[in-house]
Amino acid sequence: IKFWAVVPAAGVGKRMQSDRPKQYLELAGKTVIEQTLTRLLDAEVFSAIAVAISVEDPYWPELELSRHPQVLTAPGGKERADSVLSALKSLQDRANHDDWVLVHDAARPCITSEDIHKLIATLADDEVGGILALSSHDTLKDVQDNAIVGTLDRRHIWRALTPQMFRYGMLKVALTEAEGNPMITDEASALELKGLKPKIVEGRPDNLKITRPEDLALATFYLEQQAAR
Ligand code: CTP
Ligand code: MG
Incomplete structure (x- = not known):
């Protein structure tokens, strides 16, 4: 069984409002995507990393x-x-059906080897796979027309992070079947559509996705903090 990484890096970064896609902004002396890829390479588990550009x-x-x-x-x-x-x-020509694929956003440069190896160790014997996730600290409201109609049970609510780890063959089939469906915003949701139940592995809170301008300062801080440990 081999491990492959897939890195979606073809977004335009609309919410970042910068002159170039956010994966090419500077973060601690490199571009965001270089930080991300360096961390994936440093994990020393992947046969190759396929980057969508x-x-x-x-x-x-x-x-x-x-x-x-x-x-x-x-x-x-x-x-x-x-x-x-x-x-x-x-x-296609390199990966086997049962190999694991870890899909990781280019825009998450603070991913640690620790979390990559935790995900792999927790799910290695699983059939379906699963994702890094975080519990929610805030109380979450169900809202319709600007008015609260309910409060969600926080114990059942998790925020999906990446990497998301699934079998090569199963993930390819699930994403192919879900093509064009706007509800598919992560890999897990494509498997959920097939009635499968991806697992949750608690991730680190510093694995943020660079989305808005203020996130760069936060990511800089997290990288410094990680380096000081
Ligand atoms: N991504 C991609 N192909 C797309 C859209 C997004 O590969 N057509 C990638 C982005 O480059 C990013 C990751 O998916 O690494 C997560 O997406 P998101 O944070 O939404 O990035 P963008 O779509 O670039 O940003 P925005 O939604 O603000 O435009
Ligand atoms: Mg987007």
């Missing part, structure tokens, strides 16, 4: 990591799920 992306070829022997490039798609499926297909 937009076909119009001028920044990717400039990075040394784009020529790293363990880093493969696939064309990005319209939605995140399309990009992930494209990267999975690029592994």
Whole structure:
């Protein structure tokens, strides 16, 4: 059984409102995507990393990591799920049906080896796989037309992070069947549609997704804090 990483990196980063996609903004001396890929390489478990890159992306070829022997490039798609499926297909001739794939957002540069290995160790004997997730500290409200109609039971609510770890064959089938469905915003939801039940593994709270401008400062802080441990 081999482990493969798939990194969707073909988004435009609309909410970041910057001059370039957020994965190419600078974070602690490198671009965000270089931080992310370096951490995946440092985990020393992946046979290769397939990165989905937009076909119009001028920044990717400039990075040394784009020529790293363990880093493969696939064309990005319209939605995140399309990009992930494209990267999975690029592994077609190398990956086996039962191999594990860890899908990890390019925009999550604070992922630790600790969390990658925790996910793998917890799920290695599982049939379906699962995801890193965080419990919610805030009370969550069900709202319709600006008015609260209920309070969710927090014990049953988790926030989905990445990596999300599934079997190569099963994930490819699930994403292919779900193509075009706007509700598929992560890999787990594609498997849920098939009636499968991905597991939850508690992740670290510093594994944030860079989404808005203020997240860069927070990620800088987390990286410093991790380096000081
Ligand atoms: N992604 C992708 N292909 C897409 C859309 C998103 O590969 N068509 C990637 C992004 O590059 C990112 C990850 O999926 O690494 C998570 O998506 P998100 O945080 O939403 O990034 P963007 O879509 O780029 O940002 P926004 O939604 O603000 O435009
Ligand atoms: Mg998006």
